[in-house]
Amino acid sequence: MTVKEFKLPDVGEGVAEGELVSWLVAPGDRVAEDQPVAEVETDKALVEVPSSYDGTVEELFVEEGEMVPVGDVIISFRVDEDGDDAGTEVEAEPEPASTDESASEPATEAADAEPDTPSGRTFAPPSARRLARELGVDVAAVDGSGPGGRVSEADVRAHAEGADGSASSDGADDGPEPRPSPTPTDVGSGDRKSAVSKRGANGPAGSSTATAAGGPEPAGRETTLATPATRKVARERDVDIDDVPTDETRDGEAFVTADAVNAYADALESAAASTATETTPEPEPTDVDAGAEPAATDAASADATASGDETVPYRGVRRTIGKQMERSKFTAPHVTHHDTAEVDALVEARADLKPTAAERDVKLTYMPFVMKAIVAGLKQHPYLNSELREDEEEIVVKKEYNLGIAVATDAGLMVPVVDNVDEKGLFELADEVNDLAARARERKLKPAEMQGGTFSITNFGAIGGEYATPIINYPETAILGLGAIEERPVVRERDGASEVVPAPTLPLSLSIDHRVVDGAVAAEFANTVMERLENPLLLLNE
The missing domain is CATH 3.30.559.10 (Chloramphenicol acetyltransferase-like domain)
Structure with missing residues (x-):
């Protein structure tokens, strides 16, 4: 069994990159040569990208909505025999045979095992790999709990927390120092802070007060699927995407849209504003110099953020x-x-x-x-x-x-x-x-x-x-x-x-x-x- 990596091909004259609009396959799907596996929008047209192999989808390396340069690996396949040179073969060299007489297992068992790679590549979705980079975790060292050892985001977090605990107890410092683990308000949003705190913490934007005043309850998920454009909206609205309520799912995971993010942020701000109106006393009047320039504030930007304007990527x-x-x-x-x-x-x-x-x-x-x-x-x-x-x-x-x-x-x-x-x-x-x-x-x-x-x-x-x-x-x-x-x-x-x-x-x-x-x-x-x-x-x- 051979693993083949497939790169985004040249999909048009002069095209250097494309946006991966949607995947037409998922890991584990069987595909035939020339079968479309993804839709890519270039700066000229929307095109379907066909597979160069007969085989099984092993891993998707790019999330929907990401811009991908021509020549970057976007997907890998398990194939039964050598294909053409459109991809990169990553089959590992076999280990030397053991001379131990007790090691006389049938050769078929080794053939049925998952192929290793020289780079120690681990099967993990792009979201888990991104989280691993944020937490300073070597994804190859993570024990995957999914089918075939597939690593999930939860596996990455568990490994990061376990590494922190072992480091404090063992005092080992010979490896690279991992980045700090996310706090409850950071989960799923990198170094962004959520408008609602998890586990009762006091977060920004008066979130606890907003919730108490009738605002929406945070979902508090550990994993959320969303496009990069939606995550950008969440950053701009200062919302933790794991807190946004949703009934949509993809591949068994919660899926959040930009509309859901905006609706959740609007509800939080409305509840917070209502509470502030009831509890904030009138400010004392102050003397204003008639000739002075008005002080610069963030009110304009705050109003723009609160307006719920939609942000649309300018590309393609x-x-x-x-x-x-x-x-x-x-x-x-x-x-x-x-x-x-x-x-x-x-x-x-x-x-x-x-x-x-x-x-x-x-x-x-x-x-x-x-x-x-x-x-x-x-x-x-x-x-x-x-x-x-x-x-x-x-x-x-x-x-x-x-x-x-x-x-x-x-x-x-x-x-x-x-x-x-x-x-x-x-x-x-x-x-x-x-x-x-x-x-x-x-x-x-x-x-x-x-x-x-x-x-x-x-x-x-x-x-x-x-x-x-x-x-x-x-x-x-x-x-x-x-x-x-x-x-x-x-x-x-x-x-x-x-x-x-x-x-x-x-x-x-x-x-x-x-x-x-x-x-x-x-x-x-x-x-x-x-x-x-x-x-x-x-x-x-x-």
Whole structure:
């Protein structure tokens, strides 16, 4: 039996780290090669990480919510035979055979034993290893009480307490001095203090008083499961996570969410405030110098903490979007050109084609028509389909027409790319756009499907709105924003007279990199696009 360690693979071009969002397996699970074992969110997409082995999950080295650099070990497997070199083999060298005639046990017994490793690696979850580091305990020296000798947090604490007791009785000082064991108010929270004391101790924030005044009773657990983000909330709210009441469990252990932490902290503060109001006398008035600056206090920060604001990690796709927008806005001087197309004929053309599209199981939207109109504009005004390479001091005019379509998702705006738009028909474009948008919302896009764009489209009108100032998807040179198609008043010539009538119109917002594209060229491009949208039969040539 061999133990294989599996490292986080390169899950996309240029990706250096990822957040382990969720484990899809647990220790003891049997997995097959290529079976997904974890979901990892990179700064480009949410991807599933497949196993490289057929075997049994031995140990998980990373907790959900942790950021993991590419190449770090995240999981280990027990395999029956040598696998490929994607992991690191940690099988121990066999001990020399004994020459003692009494040591004649069958060889099968040794084969069935748990494999040792040169590093003396012990089976323990990440939370137990972290606690061992905090307490200065060598986890390999801890006797595990779990299945197969698995070490729990309780085992680590018991070992730490036993080490303290033996040190005081034996006076041994030849080993490294362990860190102090946690006090009752420290358990489960490192060097943080809880807002409620355990075992009747007087903790901070008037917790004993708060409990006596009707506040929530602390749970007083020894072990609590929570994501790193939730533990951060507990630190910010000055709450011991082991005290937070919860009915949720994972793997038989109590599991606490950020909402539960905030609710518990709010209840404590409410009870403490009520008690303070009843017992605190009015302060004596003091003289205040009218010209003096107000004394600095922690009231503002305390109010912010007490407000229950949610803290959300700024990473993954959201961080990538932010960096990309910052880079684009501060690199390319943006200019936005606004115009409005009268699209009576486009609305009629789509209505005429929808039944045929439905027969082919295609949902036909206005987007394919717009894409074809944009390609017509790019062919006539190619500098909007270009990239400025500043280091080389050159403008690369692209010969491919790969249009990125911005899609709003729970994680932020994602821009899948439709390649070679000029070579595809309306129905084919509609089907591809619908597929990419659906997979973008489900976070199932591959990184390659969001690369290689030469021009982008953002359809904010689908949510509501007319005009905007879209930010260019740098290093592209332009982006077109679409407003909502609605009936608006327009001026039409009829029988030699002008009259105002309602008509369907499409507002357009074209942002350009003014280093590459002049305002006049932008207006000409918009005119070409509007001409095709107002006369959709012209798209037959595209």
